[in-house]
Amino acid sequence: MTEPFRKTVLIVIDGLRPDAITPGGMPILHEIFARGWRAGRALTVRPSVTVAALTSLASGVGPTRHGMTEARLLHLPRLRHLRPLPAELRRLAVETTVITPALPGAARWMAGALLRLGGVTRLIADASAPTALFGAAAKRLTGNGRPELVVVYANDADLAGHAWGWMSPAYLRAAQAVDRGLAHILPFIDDPETLVITTADHGGGGVLPDDHDHPHPVNERIPLVLAGGRVTAGTGREEQAIHLLDIPPTVLHGFGGTAPRSWEGRVIHEAFSMELSTV
Numbered sequence: 001m002t003e004p005f006r007k008t009v010l011i012v013i014d015g016l017r018p019d020a021i022t023p024g025g026m027p028i029l030h031e032i033f034a035r036g037w038r039a040g041r042a043l044t045v046r047p048s049v050t051v052a053a054l055t056s057l058a059s060g061v062g063p064t065r066h067g068m069t070e071a072r073l074l075h076l077p078r079l080r081h082l083r084p085l086p087a088e089l090r091r092l093a094v095e096t097t098v099i100t101p102a103l104p105g106a107a108r109w110m111a112g113a114l115l116r117l118g119g120v121t122r123l124i125a126d127a128s129a130p131t132a133l134f135g136a137a138a139k140r141l142t143g144n145g146r147p148e149l150v151v152v153y154a155n156d157a158d159l160a161g162h163a164w165g166w167m168s169p170a171y172l173r174a175a176q177a178v179d180r181g182l183a184h185i186l187p188f189i190d191d192p193e194t195l196v197i198t199t200a201d202h203g204g205g206g207v208l209p210d211d212h213d214h215p216h217p218v219n220e221r222i223p224l225v226l227a228g229g230r231v232t233a234g235t236g237r238e239e240q241a242i243h244l245l246d247i248p249p250t251v252l253h254g255f256g257g258t259a260p261r262s263w264e265g266r267v268i269h270e271a272f273s274m275e276l277s278t279v
């Protein structure tokens, strides 16, 4: 048995396909993959769209339960019956910080209100480039000793995918820019008190070259790696797919909590070198 993590950083790179992570294209993320525990095969929710995937990460349940498959406020009442991850963390005195690129006034206000509903402690939404985004995350990870989940959301690759197509030169350049930002995170994979989880909400280019919402393996396959001082390096079995829904229970477990029974995923125990104690 071992102590819970002090910090966990969950990095969501919107629209990042696993095959974009090459030594030449994304050298830093490639290194994090080499030194961490990576899923042999990881899948996102269906439909493979951002609002559905992010709501699943926040709530522990799939789109059929949370109903958020498009960015409308229609399904908000349903969200009140869920047990969001930040609220579960708050019961363990763990804060949640969400860091996003700069949002225009109204969107920032709405995101802030939505996140507060789910128990998020603070929203930092002023970064203009991935280096600033991940720099802000590094500051949270070193800034205080309190237990904290830091969620970083980078949308550069998705924007380029919609404009120029998935795996196009512009898309790969956007992925490269995100990778340069990850230099701020790299030192933390040696810290035994920090857990670093990097994933994506969906792929893209499976059916339409510049979209990702149709059911297709290329749209639904996502990269997923766990790293940090207490993670065992290795690769999960290809035949046992890890699901995006396995992330919330794993994060909660890392802070010593136990997932609500309504959550759909499972803790990725095989990524850790020793069993964590739960409260």
Ligand SMILES: [Zn+2]
Pocket: 015, 050, 158, 162, 212
């Ligand atoms: Zn998109």
